[in-house]
Amino acid sequence: xxxxxxxxxxxxxxxxxxxxxLSSDLSKCLANFEEVDIVIAPVFTSLTxxxxxxxxxxxxxxxxxxxxxxxGAFTGExxxxxxxxxxxxxxxxxxxxxxxxxxxxxxxINQKMIKTLEAGxxxxxxxxxxxxxxxxxxxxxxxxxxxxGGLANLSATQMSDVxxxxxxxxxxxTGKTATDEQAQEAHSFIRGLLQGMFTQEVAFATRILYGGSxxxxxxxxxxxxxxxxxxxxxxxxxxxEDFIRLVRFEKA
Ligand code: PEP
Numbered sequence: 678x679x680x681x682x683x684x685x686x687x688x689x690x691x692x693x694x695x696x697x698x699l700s701s702d703l704s705k706c707l708a709n710f711e712e713v714d715i716v717i718a719p720v721f722t723s724l725t726x727x728x729x730x731x732x733x734x735x736x737x738x739x740x741x742x743x744x745x746x747x748x749g750a751f752t753g754e755x756x757x758x759x760x761x762x763x764x765x766x767x768x769x770x771x772x773x774x775x776x777x778x779x780x781x782x783x784x785x786i787n788q789k790m791i792k793t794l795e796a797g798x799x800x801x802x803x804x805x806x807x808x809x810x811x812x813x814x815x816x817x818x819x820x821x822x823x824x825x826g827g828l829a830n831l832s833a834t835q836m837s838d839v840x841x842x843x844x845x846x847x848x849x850x851t852g853k854t855a856t857d858e859q860a861q862e863a864h865s866f867i868r869g870l871l872q873g874m875f876t877q878e879v880a881f882a883t884r885i886l887y888g889g890s891x892x893x894x895x896x897x898x899x900x901x902x903x904x905x906x907x908x909x910x911x912x913x914x915x916x917x918e919d920f921i922r923l924v925r926f927e928k929a
Contacts, residue, residue, distance in 0.1 A: 679884050681900065682840060682907035683924045684716035684801060685914025686741060686769060686888075696723035700730040702917040711735050713907070713924050716767050716801075717914070721755055728764030739767035739801065742775060745788035747796075757789075757796035768793050769909075771827055772803045773846045783826025790827060790839070799838040801909065802827045803888070804867075808847035817866060824870045833875045841885045842909040843867060848889025850911055857898045860887045864904035893922040897929035 691699065696719045707715055718739035719727050728738050740763075744754030760768060770793065771786040786802070793800040804823035806816040824841070831839070843863050845855050855863070864885045872880035887899050888909035899905050913919040 679882065679906045680714055681712070681926075682714040682716060682884055682886060683920075683926070684739060684767070684769075684840075684842075684886065684907070684909045685718060685920055686772070686909055686911050687717065687719045687914060688741070688774070688911055689720060690915055691719060691723065693723045693726050696720070696727050697730050699915070699917055700727045700736070703736060703920065704731050704734045706917065706921050707736060707924060708734055710924065713926075715924055718767070718769055721763075724760070724763040724765060737766045738764050739769055740765050741769050741772065743768050743770070743789055743793060743798075745785070745792040747792070757793045757798050761796055761798055765798060767799045767801055767840070769842075770800045770802050771823070773805055773844060773849060777846070783823060784829075786827050787829050791830065794831070794835050794838060799840065801840045801842055801886070803842045803844050803909070805844040805846050805849075805889070811845070811847065816863070820863065820867060821870055824867060825874065828874060833879050836871075836875055836879045836883060839883060841867060841871075841883060842888050843885060844888035844909060850890070852890050854890045854892075854895050854899075855887070857902055860899055861902040861904055864902065868904055891923065893919055896923050896926045900926045901928040 716737045716739045718741050740760045743757045747756050770789045775781045790800050806819040810819045868880050884906040886907040886909045887905050891908040891910045892913045
């Protein structure tokens with residue numbers, strides 16, 4: 678069975694001291710909680726300090742982005758190898774904020790996926806449609822393009838380290854969550870795409886997280902859906918109490 682994952686994307690928030698305070702609070706409350714994979718993604722500058730606070734706990738560290746080169750003349754960028762060196766196990770790739778604000782394309786995202794896996798890190802690939810795409814009935818096409826583009830040239834073996842996050846752009850940071858049924862429909866479609874691209878085993882084993890205004894009040898219904906294996910959480914991951922409640926979800 679797929680182990681659930683609750684991942685907190687802290688985005689551009691928290692100084693090193695604030696990040697350490699939150700990760701220490703989470704460490705204390707979730708010290709022995711093994712039923713769910715718990716992941717937190719602070720900003721680059723906090724990674725090593727946060728890594729120290731979560732050492733010997735089940736909480737795993739993620740970066741929010743990487744550059745698809747090991748080293749070299751790429752001013753301002755950070756490589757997957759460097760993230761591993763800083764204590765990361767996961768990297769969020771292709772978040773819609775980066776797709777929109779920084780114009781990241783599926784082929785650039787695919788390069789990041791490949792380099793991340795080569796470095797021994799696990800990518801969390803974000804995909805999702807905008808409101809306009811949904812209203813124009815383009816949602817399934819958009820998801821198919823992003824899945825096929827993002828996962829191009831990956832092997833079935835590599836897929837065992839890949840996590841997908843379905844994040845409808847209209848639900849991110851807006852307070853509007855997809856209904857349980859809308860989310861399940863998209864997740865089931867994505868799983869079907871994975872079966873077509875890889876194998877039935879890969880499709881069954883790959884974790885697909887939902888993201889978009891997940892909160893303590895809606896997590897239980899979402900997590901009860903057959904194809905929802907966890908959540909990628911922005912706003913509600915910044916408060917220890919809320920994030921702990923998400924990790925301790927109870928299927929409705
Ligand atoms: C996100 O940033 O991935 C996200 C889902 O944000 P929020 O939970 O705030 O909607």
